[in-house]
Amino acid sequence: MSQEILGQAGGIAQHGNVYRPDSSGGGHAIDQLDEAAAEEEGAAAGGPCTLSEGLAGLPAYLACKTGLLDLFSNVARALTLLAGLLAASLLLIWFYLHRASTAARKAASYISTAERAYVFGGPTDLNLLPSRPSVRLAMENYGKTPALLKEWLVDFAQVEPHGNRPSYDSLKAVPTGEILEPDRLFSPATVFKSDIEAPFFVVGYIKYADVFDQVHMTRFCVAVAPDGKAVTAGPAAWSARD
Template sequence: MRGLAVAFLLLFWSSPALPLVTAGEAVRYAQHGNSVLSDTEGGGHAIGSGEIAPEEEASEGGQCTQAAGSAGTLGYYACRARALAFGSVERAIVTFTALLALSTLLLWVYTRRVANAAKIAAEHLPAVERAYIFGGPTDLFLLHDQASVRLAMQNYGRTPAVIRGWLVEFLAQEPHGRKPAYDESKRTATNEILEPNKLFSPPVVFRSEIAAPFFIVGYILYDDVFRQSHTTRFCVGVARDGKAAYAGHAAWNGYD
């Protein structure tokens, strides 16, 4: 559509309607001279008003000749279109106004698309560049009725994260609820910065008062560089022989 508008503008600037006196007006001047027609009762007309004289129509259409071949036919219809759109100053003004309105509409559509693309990119950027912290219990140690673990976490994202806290809890029964619930008294607050692709393990040993088998549940809280808070949860079942596997509903191992 942009190319079509350019073509119309080229036709406009090269059209014979731009001179102040059109071919039709020249015919009228030749017929009536420079005299001003006076208005008469019931039949008078103002200068330049009324229907276009047959000679003017003939002069506009007579300038177009059809040559042989497809190129000649195309040129003939292009000439007719130019005469129709720019055959007079009035027509040229109307055509130019229409082209201006069309160009304004196209500019609005283009601006709207650019704005939408920028909005989508802005919404997509945090998901690509933010931090992603994953972790859980590690260094499991079983000795008779005693068990202990440590907590480890790693930043798999592209930007640093601020670790705000964590919680580790031991349960005798596997949790089955769809909404995780914890003993918040066991939560540890912190303010640790974790760089991308770095591993962090706090110097804390978590000891179980429950003999195996048991379940280790908990979560890790952190903020990304976009000041959004996130939670990574874990739920691991430990068998008597020390083997561990994910357990519980998917919500207990979810993350955001």
């Protein structure tokens, strides 16, 4: 009886010996799982460096093993970033240059407007003798720089001019090269005589250039009454100035 019990106990012991965990065998299974996981992570990251396609794939394999692929990738990203920064810098420089050139043009326009010559004039010394009325021309430079007078014209009309495009008899234009200094009053010695008795209209212009080589014109149209009174007449274009 006791032997049977011992035999059973021995059997249980042997059975326990058969299913007792082996530390080395269990460790080997865990290692295999870790390696498989590592391989999966490596595959997800792009996989290990492999030599394929014979010698044709050797340069790519060497580049992978030495880290040149990562280096080239980093260099490409750096160059892309540098190109973006350079483009942004060029755009910013263009923006400021555009603003600077616009400001410079405005300043130049202001200077030419503020410093140029302004010549105003018209008929003067009206003489209403019955035989032949006459006038002279007078002008003054109200600007800050000299004016180069190019030509002037004085003519007479019996009917008030009309229309917004003044027209003159070009044969009556008088060319000149007179320099008119600032604040100087100038009246040519010429006396302009009319074949028409009052009332009549005196029309004409003064053309001149400023020191910035811009040509300007001052026009005038004056109605002369029989009693000698003179007032501006005609459409605004006939008395315009620039």
